[in-house]
Amino acid sequence: MSAPPRRGAIIAAGDGSRLRAAGYAMPKALVPVGGVTLIEATIANFQAAGIDSLVIIVNEASRACVDWVRARCPALDVEFIVKTTPHSLESFREVTARLADGPALVTTVDAWCRPRDFVRFVEAAGRRLPHGSTLALTPLVADDKPLWASVDGEGRITRLGEGAGPLVTAGLYLLTEQARAARPPAGLGRLRDYLQWLVARSPVYGEVIDRVVDVDRPEDVALAEALARNEPAP
Numbered sequence: 001m002s003a004p005p006r007r008g009a010i011i012a013a014g015d016g017s018r019l020r021a022a023g024y025a026m027p028k029a030l031v032p033v034g035g036v037t038l039i040e041a042t043i044a045n046f047q048a049a050g051i052d053s054l055v056i057i058v059n060e061a062s063r064a065c066v067d068w069v070r071a072r073c074p075a076l077d078v079e080f081i082v083k084t085t086p087h088s089l090e091s092f093r094e095v096t097a098r099l100a101d102g103p104a105l106v107t108t109v110d111a112w113c114r115p116r117d118f119v120r121f122v123e124a125a126g127r128r129l130p131h132g133s134t135l136a137l138t139p140l141v142a143d144d145k146p147l148w149a150s151v152d153g154e155g156r157i158t159r160l161g162e163g164a165g166p167l168v169t170a171g172l173y174l175l176t177e178q179a180r181a182a183r184p185p186a187g188l189g190r191l192r193d194y195l196q197w198l199v200a201r202s203p204v205y206g207e208v209i210d211r212v213v214d215v216d217r218p219e220d221v222a223l224a225e226a227l228a229r230n231e232p233a234p
Contacts, residue, residue, distance in 0.1 A: 005105045005174075007053040008046050009095035012039060012065060012109035013085055022218045027062035029109045033221055034228045038109050039065055043073060045118035051105065055098040057081040057091050088191040096180060103129055104175045110215040111136075111171025112224040117209045118172070124207045125174035132156070132203035133179045135195065136172035138212040142220055143168060147192045151206045160196045169195065170212035178202065 016028025024031055029039040036044075039056075046054060056078060058065045066080050079098060085091045096104045105122065113136075125134035135157065137149050146168035150159040160169070169192070184197050198204055213224040 005099070005103050006051060007055070007099055008049075008051045008105040008107070009055040009057075009099060010039070010042050010046075010107055010109050011057055011088070011091045011095060012042075012062065013057045013059045013083070013091040014088075014108075014110065015059060015061070016216075018217050019215075019221075024218075027058070027065050028215075029058065029062060029065045030068060031215065031221065033112055033215065033224045037068070038112065038215060039069060040072065041112060042107060042109050043069070043076065045107075045113070045115050046105075048115040049119045049122040051122075053077040055079045055081065055095045057083060057085075057095050059084040087189045089188055089194050092191050092194070096175075102177050103133075104173075104180055106173045106175070108171040111212055112215050112220075113170070113172075113209055113212045114228075117211065121172055121207050121209060122174070125205075128203075128205050129174075130176055130178075132205050133173070133175045133198070134205045134207050136170040136212060137167040137206040137208050138170040138210065139167055139208070140211055140213065141168050142223055143214045144216065147195070149206055155205045155207070157199050157204045157206045160192070160199050167206065167208065170209055171214060172209075172212075176202075179204075 012029040014028055030037045081094050121136050128134050148164040149157055149167045149169055150164040152158050179202050184194055188194050211227050213220050
């Protein structure tokens with residue numbers, strides 16, 4: 001096992017159109033779940049895992065996130081990228097390009113989960129290094145367009161996409177240095193396309209988290225808040 005990364009990345013470049021249509025006026029990263037914004041909860045997860053140096057990408061309409069984070073987390077070692085990207089894969093490439101050599105830990109800001117589950121994912125994924133990358137998977141399907149995943153008896157992901165299952169990807173990724181160095185074909189437009197390509201070409205494992213909510217809609221906010229309320233004390 002190689003040392004886990006000490007710097008992580010957060011993708012917060014989505015436009016949050018479904019939440020905005022439902023009346024949420026703030027950038028998606030600043031949508032509160034139980035009084036805690038998505039970006040604050042995600043930063044707290046990284047800090048719980050011992051990672052306090054971050055790269056965060058937001059779109060140009062979400063500059064308020066930069067000011068919010070700098071005001072609320074003045075001691076945080078953070079590099080912001082303010083860029084409206086055409087697709088999720090470019091956002092992923094932007095943040096991973098700013099990380100040091102070695103494995104890369106990346107999450108989307110809307111992948112709401114408990115800190116203990118985030119930490120457990122990082123620890124379990126770290127044990128797969130340097131030979132295998134790891135994606136978080138969940139049986140909690142709260143997504144309009146889930147990316148289904150199948151795993152074998154050793155936890156290796158054998159298939160992503162249509163016809164796979166019963167788990168879905170959950171927005172947390174720890175990629176090996178070798179996986180980061182691989183050059184996918186031109187024309188891939190979505191992060192899920194890249195992940196499908198990667199799974200077919202290198203060892204990628206799944207780590208199951210029971211409770212991860214992809215916060216895209218008002219009902220997702222309600223679900224995450226319900227899960228947070230029902231969380232027993234540690």
